[in-house]
Amino acid sequence: MIKYCILFLFLVQSMYSHSQDIAYARSIIDTLSSPSFDGRGYVNDGDNKAASFIAGEFCKFRLKSFSRDYFQAYTFPMNTFPGKVEATINGKPLKAGEQFQVWSAAPTINSLFKLEELKGKNITDPKRFKRFVARNHAGKFVMVDKKGITDKHLLSRLDSLKYTNFLNASGLIFISDQKLVWSVMAGQQARNYAVLDIRREATPKKPRNIALDIQSSFVRVHEARNVIGYVSGKVQPDTFLVFSAHFDHLGRMGNTVYYPGANDNASGTSMVLDLARYYSQPVNQPYYSMIFLCFSGEEAGLLGSTYCAEHPIFPLKQVKFLLNIDMVGTGSEGITMVNATIFKDAYRRMVKINADNEYLMAVKERGESCNSDHCPFYKQGVPAAFIYSMGKEFTEYHNPDDKSSLLPLSEYKDIFRLVRDFMDGMKGQDKR
Ligand SMILES: [Zn+2]
Incomplete structure (x- = not known):
């Protein structure tokens, strides 16, 4: 001593x-x-x-x-991000930490993905929501916009997406109206899909694609x-x-x-x-x-x-x-x-x-x-x-x-x- x-x-x-x-x-x-x-x-x-x-x-x-x-x-155990964390939407790079953040359980990912939007009536109309869920989302990122949704059940269903990925998409994006709040709470597991939060003002009117270069290392x-x-x-x-x-x-x-x-x-x-x-x-x-x-x-x-x-x-x-x-x-x-x-x-x-x-x-x-x-x-x-x-x-x-x-x-x-x-x-x- x-x-x-x-x-x-x-x-x-x-x-x-x-x-x-x-x-x-x-x-x-x-x-x-x-x-x-x-x-x-x-x-x-x-x-x-x-x-x-x-x-x-x-x-x-x-x-x-x-x-x-x-x-x-x-x-x-902990999933970590020691290298690149980059995202480009419709060809426009986003600022890490400020305009976007990556879920602590995300895997290494380096590719360009098509974007699909899940918002408005596709969420609130049960028939349309069912149809959206039934579609094949493999190889795509689904961008979830909760704006205007007040139904608690619907909101918790959308939040559960992060943990269950019931759309079987390559990844999910949640649009955020607030300053981003990061957490490492989910990082004790590594998942095979990515989740991002992106500030609304950084998302284009017609989101077409997202290029990601994220290096994660699961310790x-x-x-x-x-x-x-x-x-x-x-x-x-x-x-x-x-x-x-x-x-x-x-x-x-x-x-x-x-x-x-x-x-x-x-x-x-x-x-x-x-x-x-x-x-x-x-x-x-x-x-x-x-x-x-x-x-x-x-x-x-x-x-x-x-x-x-x-x-x-x-x-x-x-x-x-x-x-x-x-x-x-x-x-x-x-x-x-x-x-x-x-x-x-x-x-x-x-x-x-x-x-x-x-x-x-x-x-x-x-x-x-x-x-x-x-x-x-x-x-x-x-x-x-x-x-x-x-x-x-x-x-x-x-x-x-x-x-x-x-x-x-x-x-x-x-x-x-x-x-x-x-x-x-x-x-x-x-x-x-
Ligand atoms: Zn804290």
Whole structure:
């Protein structure tokens, strides 16, 4: 462990030695969302570069480890796009990430395809829809336009196309009226047909054909790591409080587009590192032991936190509370707490601390939702909540514009103070 840290300290020596507070957070977010981390996904081992960087910070703070180093390794399969991702419609090239995106389960594909449109009456008129379905779509791409469709049953039928491809087409295109939102959730499987989302303004009036050059690589065994460190408690070291955040993001969609993930979740990662930095100072040594959990694999389906909760390297029964932090780069409208309606006392205390100190506009309550890394621990019986910030000052999500230069960190300092006071307030409350 010590040898391991000396190597790291040598590498990262005094990188941030003069930075403080928001400057520290900003430097971490800048670093994690920079192109050299490749969007902290699966191409160029971006997630593992981030894991090593976080472990280096843990070393600097002299955090303790439950293992030889700070890592917990596990594996999962993932479809990746390390090479070309190009699309040309009616001879006009589209801009990757902005005008089109490719489904994470798509195969390698390099060909020109005829386009067929599925829209309007061909969807709403059952007879015409039946006739359209019965046609032979092999070798073609079907372009689905949901504009004007309000029937929920029809909409879910169209959405299911993505997973069932019941038209047996070579591929599908969904026309999007919103800014594109990418995901790698479907990437644990590789399919034999492609699905694309294309912005409406990038589609021609009469779409005739689409040329695709997409290189995908299915990695059967991607080796990922969670990063886990702790500070021993002064009074009750056998009881644990946990701060967690996922550091992975979507990575690359081809060699020209990467997803910086500044808000999602370099912001939460920086806060967990900042808290580790704070509690590692002897003057702030906590009453209970404080664990800092940084997860990989969240974007692929909470894989890192699920592995950690199912293969715990510290006794989950001794965890008094876990607070997960995911997307805290805004805050002009306060924060929301997921599981607030389950852990009512914790929520009330959070609200009171916030009001007493006038930190944030609001601490809103939300019920159970398995939407971030608190969930696998909650399922194991650990008292766990999740907070995220709210505010219209920054709305980029799962797109190439979720970058540090645009992220305001409006209430970062007050969110930090609130969660710190909240955990400090656990002191002496010996009932779980
Ligand atoms: Zn995300």
